[in-house]
Amino acid sequence: MAKQPNLYAFGDIDRLAKSLRKYLLQCQSTGFERHNTFKVAVSGGSLPKTLAKALLAPSDKNGSLDFSKWEIFFADERAVPLDHEDSNYKLLKDELLDKIPADLGKPVVHPIDVQYMDDVQEMADQYQDVIMKSFAAKDSVKLPIFDLLLLGCGPDGQACSWLPGKELLRESDAWVAPIEDSPKPPAKRITLTLPVVTHGAKIAFVATGDGKRDILRQILDTEEGRSLPCGLVNEGGADRVSWFTDTAAVEGVSFPRRGSL
């Protein structure tokens, strides 16, 4: 049987955050062993809040975090100033970055370059350069391997800023692509492309609440769901993909759940 994503369902967000922390610590260790850094890409939406719950909890027996060796990229970002309410950078900064205790170190964070705000193609190219510099030249590395990509799942099956059925999902060359017409505002964005995401060492989705129930049923239990953006990540990432959900989000989903990490 083909390798499947891992589906975890927790009674509430606190329990989810506890397991997510354990998972993050495991991914951090693998990254440190691999290249003495932890390279992670993060999306926006409701994810940063849950992520902060997981990362700002006190150290436990599962280990501690060393943010001084973290490099944080954005899996997708909106073309707005970094202090704008719609900015994924601002969201992550407010929820997490500003609250990291000094003794855990400071991560290197890669926000978009806002001087290219009016030209999202330029902005995407420039962000690709930033990734290239971190992962070595694009010509010598066909695709970067992020240690972890942390993603949300939109109510329409959106992952990153990919819209269901759009040409962008077939992009096979660029690492970062522009979007001019996102129906979820703001319209202008940049996003990592599907091959970059499915090439990640680990990929985690966080999806909670009953608002995600119908789309999770579709993504995980139906044939059509496989061609939705989140379904394509499941397909390409197989057992490197993990879904952190709560019971409200997976009620009625028959896809097999894993007991624990």
Ligand SMILES: O=C(O)[C@H](O)[C@@H](O)[C@H](O)[C@H](O)COP(=O)(O)O
């Ligand atoms: O900037 C964005 O819009 C996000 O990166 C997007 O991919 C988001 O993560 C999902 O749409 C889920 O959003 P919610 O968790 O808010 O439903």
